[in-house]
Amino acid sequence: EKGGYDHFMLKEIHEQPSAIRDTYRGRMLVKEGIIRMAGVDDNIEKFINANRIIIVACGTSWHAGLVAEYIFEDIARIPVEVEYASEFRYRNPVITNKDVVIAISQSGETADTLAAIKLAKANGAFVFGVCNVVGSSIARETHAGAYTHAGPEIGVASTKAFTTQITVLTLIALKLAKVKGEISNSNYRYHLQELELIPEKVQKALESDEHIKTVANIYKNARNCLYLGRGYNFPVALEGALKLKEISYIHAEGYPAAEMKHGPIALIDENMPIVVIATKKGHYEKVVSNIEEIKARQGKIIGIVTEGDTNVKRLADHVIEVPETLESLSPLLTTIPLQLLSYHIAVMLDKNVDQPRNLAKSVTVE
Numbered sequence: 227e228k229g230g231y232d233h234f235m236l237k238e239i240h241e242q243p244s245a246i247r248d249t250y251r252g253r254m255l256v257k258e259g260i261i262r263m264a265g266v267d268d269n270i271e272k273f274i275n276a277n278r279i280i281i282v283a284c285g286t287s288w289h290a291g292l293v294a295e296y297i298f299e300d301i302a303r304i305p306v307e308v309e310y311a312s313e314f315r316y317r318n319p320v321i322t323n324k325d326v327v328i329a330i331s332q333s334g335e336t337a338d339t340l341a342a343i344k345l346a347k348a349n350g351a352f353v354f355g356v357c358n359v360v361g362s363s364i365a366r367e368t369h370a371g372a373y374t375h376a377g378p379e380i381g382v383a384s385t386k387a388f389t390t391q392i393t394v395l396t397l398i399a400l401k402l403a404k405v406k407g408e409i410s411n412s413n414y415r416y417h418l419q420e421l422e423l424i425p426e427k428v429q430k431a432l433e434s435d436e437h438i439k440t441v442a443n444i445y446k447n448a449r450n451c452l453y454l455g456r457g458y459n460f461p462v463a464l465e466g467a468l469k470l471k472e473i474s475y476i477h478a479e480g481y482p483a484a485e486m487k488h489g490p491i492a493l494i495d496e497n498m499p500i501v502v503i504a505t506k507k508g509h510y511e512k513v514v515s516n517i518e519e520i521k522a523r524q525g526k527i528i529g530i531v532t533e534g535d536t537n538v539k540r541l542a543d544h545v546i547e548v549p550e551t552l553e554s555l556s557p558l559l560t561t562i563p564l565q566l567l568s569y570h571i572a573v574m575l576d577k578n579v580d581q582p583r584n585l586a587k588s589v590t591v592e
């Protein structure tokens with residue numbers, strides 16, 4: 227059942243190339259330049275006329291929502307707010323019938339997300355679900371939706387659900403950008419071609435596994451760890467930190483790299499490992515200067531870099547390479563080494579990777 231892997235989590239990490247492909251297959255026709263998704267096509271007016279999109283979710287799904295915020299605003303020019311479902315539902319939010327609410331949930335059973343959906347519906351919003359489990363409560367409760375085709379995710383730590391959620395949300399953003407005329411035809415086509423290449427690039431990223439293991443071995447006894455990223459990769463930093471906390475029980479925090487000097491920089495000394503996402507596109511120079519600031523304070527730097535990078539390599543203690551892609555698609559690649567890093571650390575610490583203490587796969591009570 228684990229397909230020869232030691233844990234479900236590792237199996238699910240390795241399933242990502244096919245899970246992402248299964249998620250865009252039949253929806254994205256690259257040669258024709260078409261994206262078709264029934265749930266979006268049937269409600270296109272609602273999306274186009276929306277004043278804003280509100281994304282509600284919890285945990286890793288909330289991180290996928292944050293990535294989506296960047297792409298929806300960047301290419302489709304629709305204002306987006308991303309909310310923890312638990313906060314949204316209890317804070318008397320302003321919701322109107324001009325709002326589109328997107329609820330993201332792997333299990334489709336998360337209690338807070340379900341309650342947020344009910345509240346949004348009661349206030350007249352159009353509610354769209356992005357779920358993995360077919361026929362789940364959230365899939366049934368939403369007006370329309372698009373499934374991620376990740377297949378069953380058993381490991382409590384979410385991996386392939388995250389990357390397939392980003393895939394679905396990227397397809398929606400591209401579709402809306404095209405329909406609204408916010409993206410040029412050539413740029414749109416370019417995005418489709420690049421998205422089609424993502425599964426093989428994820429495969430390539432997975433090949434760094436042995437190297438990541440050696441890095442894991444060096445830092446497995448750390449007490450704390452920081453994850454930094456900017457732009458599209460800021461949510462990936464949050465997700466990397468969550469993965470490490472939940473399966474290895476090492477305290478970790480994700481931060482936008484520029485926020486470092488507003489507090490967390492005080493934590494940096496020679497015992498602090500800092501994972502910095504520093505891929506070529508998107509604020510590269512700025513991230514490099516953040517790395518220099520860390521180095522000046524003796525922090526240990528693990529850089530997630532674009533293949534062939536030399537600048538960060540010169541400064542960092544370790545680098546882990548991922549293939550080059552568009553900035554907007556980079557989270558699909560930079561997430562991979564972070565998943566593997568936490569996995570290996572947790573295994574080396576002899577933790578229960580698939581069923582970490584105190585956690586359940588779906589949180590059906592608030």
Ligand code: M6R
Pocket residue numbers: 284285286287330331332333334335336339382383384385468472585587588589
């Ligand atoms: O099933 P959902 O996507 O609604 O679950 C949301 C969170 O409970 C979930 O992502 C949780 O944070 C994971 N354990 C993270 O790996």
